[in-house]
Amino acid sequence: MSEIPTELKYASSHEWVRLESDGSVVVGITDHAQDELGDVVFVELPEVGSALDAGAEVAVVESVKAASDIYAPLTGEVLEVNPLLEDEPETVNRSPYGDGWFFRVKPADLSELEQLLDSDGYADAIA
Numbered sequence: 001m002s003e004i005p006t007e008l009k010y011a012s013s014h015e016w017v018r019l020e021s022d023g024s025v026v027v028g029i030t031d032h033a034q035d036e037l038g039d040v041v042f043v044e045l046p047e048v049g050s051a052l053d054a055g056a057e058v059a060v061v062e063s064v065k066a067a068s069d070i071y072a073p074l075t076g077e078v079l080e081v082n083p084l085l086e087d088e089p090e091t092v093n094r095s096p097y098g099d100g101w102f103f104r105v106k107p108a109d110l111s112e113l114e115q116l117l118d119s120d121g122y123a124d125a126i127a
Helices: 031-037 110-115 119-126
Strands: 015-019 025-029 040-044 057-063 067-071 076-081 103-107
Touching: 015 110, 025 031, 103 110
Parallel strands: none
Antiparallel strands: 015 025, 025 103, 040 057, 057 067, 076 103
16 A cells, blocks of 8 residues: 555645645655656656646656656746755655655645645545
């Protein structure tokens, strides 16, 4: 059974979102997604400063099995990307909800969080 932290929000496309105290959000992929992908060997992240549209492709994860697109769960601007993933993409497998985060976004509209799934909804989606 995949780990699904209750404090996060989830997109049906397997991204997780954590709201930070400064109003930004951190985005990564779920434990279920990294498990399905297998060993991650490369992560292509968006450029800092780039604008994101909710639902648009923003990053790519390559594993020994496949390449998979990562979608923006919210509309906003990329504030930061995880520099660790450039040299250690396997961090996504070891720590999908911790050190394996992908990018941080300044959301255009925090109410978009309400459209995302809670942990129970995501658990149902992957069941």
